[in-house]
Amino acid sequence: xxxxxxxxxxxxxxxxxxxxxxxxxxxxxxxxxxxxxxxxxxxxxxxxxxxxxxxxxxxxxxxxxxxxxxxxxxxxxxxxxxxxxxxxxxxxxxxxxxxxxxxxxxxxxxxxxxxxxxxxxxxxxxxxxxxxxxxxxxxxxxxxxxxxxxxxxxxxxxxxxxxxxxxxxxxxxxxxxxxxxxxxxxxxxxxxxxxxxxxxxxxxxxxxxxxxxxxxxxxxxxxxxxxxxxxxxxxxxxxxxxxxxxxxxxxxxxxxxxxxxxxxxxxxxxxxxxxxxxxxxxxxxxxxxxxxxxxxxxxxxxxxxxxxxxxxxxxxxxxxxxxxxxxx
Amino acid sequence: xxxxxxxxxxxxxxxxxxxxxxxxxxxxxxxxxxxxxxxxxxxxxxxxxxxxxxxxxxxxxxxxxxxxxxxxxxxxxxxxxxxxxxxxxxxxxxxxxxxxxxxxxxxxxxxxxxxxxxxxxxxxxxxxxxxxxxxxxxxxxxxxxxxxxxxxxxxxxxxxxxxxxxxxxxxxxxxxxxxxxxxxxxxxxxxxxxxxxxxxxxxxxxxxxxxxxxxxxxxxxxxxxxxxxxxxxxxxxxxxxxxxxxxxxxxxxxxxxxxxxxxxxxxxxxxxxxxxxxxxxxxxxxxxxxxxxxxxxxxxxxxxxxxxxxxxxxxxxxxxxxxxxxxxxxxxxxxxxxxxxxxxxxxxxxxxxxxxxxxxxxxxxxxxxxxxxxxxxxxxxxxxxxxxxxxxxxxxxxxxxxxxxxxxxxxxxxxxxxxxxxxxxxxxxxxxxxxx
Numbered sequence: 235x236x237x238x239x240x241x242x243x244x245x246x247x248x249x250x251x252x253x254x255x256x257x258x259x260x261x262x263x264x265x266x267x268x269x270x271x272x273x274x275x276x277x278x279x280x281x282x283x284x285x286x287x288x289x290x291x292x293x294x295x296x297x298x299x300x301x302x303x304x305x306x307x308x309x310x311x312x313x314x315x316x317x318x319x320x321x322x323x324x325x326x327x328x329x330x331x332x333x334x335x336x337x338x339x340x341x342x343x344x345x346x347x348x349x350x351x352x353x354x355x356x357x358x359x360x361x362x363x364x365x366x367x368x369x370x371x372x373x374x375x376x377x378x379x380x381x382x383x384x385x386x387x388x389x390x391x392x393x394x395x396x397x398x399x400x401x402x403x404x405x406x407x408x409x410x411x412x413x414x415x416x417x418x419x420x421x422x423x424x425x426x427x428x429x430x431x432x433x434x435x436x437x438x439x440x441x442x443x444x445x446x447x448x449x450x451x452x453x454x455x456x457x458x459x460x461x462x463x464x465x466x467x468x469x470x471x472x473x474x475x476x477x478x479x480x481x482x483x484x485x486x487x488x489x490x491x492x493x494x495x496x497x498x499x500x501x502x503x504x505x506x507x508x509x510x511x512x513x514x515x516x517x518x519x520x521x522x523x524x525x526x527x528x529x530x531x532x533x534x535x536x537x538x539x540x541x542x543x544x545x546x547x548x549x550x551x552x553x554x555x556x557x558x559x560x561x562x
Numbered sequence: 563x564x565x566x567x568x569x570x571x572x573x574x575x576x577x578x579x580x581x582x583x584x585x586x587x588x589x590x591x592x593x594x595x596x597x598x599x600x601x602x603x604x605x606x607x608x609x610x611x612x613x614x615x616x617x618x619x620x621x622x623x624x625x626x627x628x629x630x631x632x633x634x635x636x637x638x639x640x641x642x643x644x645x646x647x648x649x650x651x652x653x654x655x656x657x658x659x660x661x662x663x664x665x666x667x668x669x670x671x672x673x674x675x676x677x678x679x680x681x682x683x684x685x686x687x688x689x690x691x692x693x694x695x696x697x698x699x700x701x702x703x704x705x706x707x708x709x710x711x712x713x714x715x716x717x718x719x720x721x722x723x724x725x726x727x728x729x730x731x732x733x734x735x736x737x738x739x740x741x742x743x744x745x746x747x748x749x750x751x752x753x754x755x756x757x758x759x760x761x762x763x764x765x766x767x768x769x770x771x772x773x774x775x776x777x778x779x780x781x782x783x784x785x786x787x788x789x790x791x792x793x794x795x796x797x798x799x800x801x802x803x804x805x806x807x808x809x810x811x812x813x814x815x816x817x818x819x820x821x822x823x824x825x826x827x828x829x830x831x832x833x834x835x836x837x838x839x840x841x842x843x844x845x846x847x848x849x850x851x852x853x854x855x856x857x858x859x860x861x862x863x864x865x866x867x868x869x870x871x872x873x874x875x876x877x878x879x880x881x882x883x884x885x886x887x888x889x890x891x892x893x894x895x896x897x898x899x900x901x902x903x904x905x906x907x908x909x910x911x912x913x914x915x916x917x918x919x920x921x922x923x924x925x926x927x928x929x930x931x932x933x934x935x936x937x938x939x940x941x942x943x944x945x946x947x948x949x950x951x952x953x954x955x956x957x958x959x960x961x962x963x964x965x966x967x968x969x970x971x972x973x974x975x976x977x978x979x980x981x982x983x984x985x986x987x988x989x990x991x992x993x994x995x996x997x998x
Contacts, residue, residue: 243919244655244898248970250576250730250746251920254977256928279744298809300774353926353978455931467998508942552945559962560571560801561814561938 260312269444280325289322292338320360323434328378335365412480465521495537569792597866606632622672635695639864676842700827703907727799729890739773788989850910870900883917922981933972941964943972
């Protein structure tokens with residue numbers, strides 16, 4: 235045999251592969267999340283950066299521990315970094331520094347690794363981490379709302395100064411104030427991000443801009459945010475008209491963590507269905523549960539629990555909702 | 563030229579690299595000194611050898627006689643002496659019996675008698691095609707006379723000449739369409755007569771404007787309709803092509819004849835033309851030699867020529883060798899030796915450098931759903947592969963594994979670089995064994 239052909243490699247087709255790989259997807263998401271982070275620093279100050287770093291360090295450290303136990307090397311894939319960032323994005327800007335750290339450790343060590351690591355976890359790790367924090371340190375998770383350091387119109391800063399709270403929290407406690415949030419000035423502030431909220435959810439605009447390239451690259455399926463937000467808009471629209479909720483549908487869509495949840499957490503590939511139809515069902519389910527929690531539930535915000543609940547339904551959706559087979 | 567372009571659901575856009583050879587006219591490769599002609603170059607039963615060591619054969623002499631319903635005749639591609647009949651490596655990785663013929667350099671041909679197809683009945687046309695050893699030249703090598711003879715209750719109302727050539731790199735069908743448009747259409751007309759098909763199309767992907775133009779000029783003369791297809795892999799798959807052009811879906815588990823449509827590759831149409839116009843049986847074919855070779859080109863090659871000769875003709879490897887692929891990079895088969903002979907189904911040889919080789923990493927699935935989105939058959943490849951991996955073959959079957967044509971679109975897009983096609987092929991093999 236000719237020496238050059240002695241090195242021939244043999245494998246099953248196809249012999250070419252796309253440039254997409256797991257790390258590329260994960261680091262693209264990390265890069266995109268830098269935009270809302272810059273927004274958080276802009277609106278709430280440097281404390282949000284430290285919180286985010288604390289979350290990342292917690293998640294990466296936990297992943298490292300898992301790697302050492304399992305003798306695998308998954309830490310470089312970037313997925314733990316996303317978890318860390320998203321846990322931090324879910325705590326109030328005034329939270330103590332160790333809060334996202336603790337949440338990330340839980341996310342990786344409890345919600346992700348025991349199920350088999352990346353690709354096998356049932357719950358979105360970041361949201362599981364947030365739920366853990368809500369259950370363990372509710373006082374830190376529901377206080378510490380900072381007034382944006384760059385207040386916009388007087389109306390909104392008025393709301394902010396009354397309670398130093400989130401728009402949805404205000405509405406839950408003092409429904410009369412809701413009309414203030416329905417004004418164009420308030421809506422604009424919520425869209426831009428000049429309003430109280432957790433670290434990452436503040437600016438709908440920045441989240442949208444950050445998500446667009448990912449949607450273009452198909453790293454985020456547009457169906458999930460569109461159907462999720464669309465469902466919330468439609469349902470709250472009806473409930474607003476019949477007087478069940480004092481908040482207008484636009485305010486419902488822009489207030490709270492809906493944009494962050496719909497674009498960056500419900501779209502987590504591992505914990506959402508694999509089929510397009512399944513994704514639409516998943517997103518509509520998220521929308522319905524979000525609205526139900528916001529309006530009839532005990533919490534002012536329902537995005538994270540709605541996604542967690544739909545994460546649990548995902549295996550069932552994947553079993554029942556199949557693509558139409560060619561020729562059937 | 564603004565044309566309506568049709569396509570199918572799913573599929574992938576793949577870097578084409580057709581520029582390497584698309585402007586290279588087909589060159590004739592000199593006859594090999596030794597031709598190694600496998601007796602199995604087609605789907606179905608091996609042909610029975612009709613010669614024995616020591617016999618003298620001419621170009622076109624029948625050396626293998628078909629046996630059984632699905633089989634095809636095999637002819638000598640050179641003139642010379644049969645030296646032995648022995649097992650030889652075949653492109654699928656096994657060995658098959660092959661006739662070794664030593665070239666005497668005389669170039670003497672068997673008696674070729676052209677036939678006027680217009681004067682023949684459909685049955686006589688099919689008989690002539692059968693005798694000439696014609697098989698599908700698009701790669702699958704299914705015996706054409708069998709395909710042309712469906713059970714009596716099935717009728718073909720349409721036929722499609724397949725000029726999609728959706729595999730990246732390959733340009734041999736394209737060159738044939740540019741250089742021999744008229745002959746291909748005439749071959750198509752012969753097939754149409756054998757079938758009694760009312761409508762006839764020729765489908766070409768829109769990355770081949772020159773071929774489209776050539777065919778447009780001549781199509782009306784043969785009452786063919788040129789259909790421009792969107793360039794997308796696997797556009798040239800029979801079921802996807804029928805769907806794009808006629809809107810019909812071949813039922814799951816069925817064959818194109820179930821929707822009354824017949825598909826034949828343009829190269830086969832050209833070979834059929836040659837059977838009637840020159841009396842030539844199938845002993846040579848066009849092959850694209852491309853990738854990391856010094857001079858990529860399109861060659862007319864005698865069946866049985868070792869791949870090594872084609873690589874030499876293309877100037878040799880231009881970079882440290884990685885993979886030697888027979889067929890295109892999406893569905894082709896990587897080889898472990900250059901001794902593999904060119905057979906009737908050899909569409910091309912793609913050489914990859916060591917740096918280009920991507921071996922499957924088989925990382926955990928991150929459930930991105932890319933494979934589901936691209937699967938032209940509407941399957942959930944990741945799940946089907948997982949069922950095979952855990953040996954739950956029944957579940958794999960229930961999820962449609964047998965519908966898979968192994969186009970590789972799923973594995974191409976998989977960010978976890980999973981070995982999806984491997985698992986699916988394995989599962990299908992297990993099911994086929996069970997059914998026997």
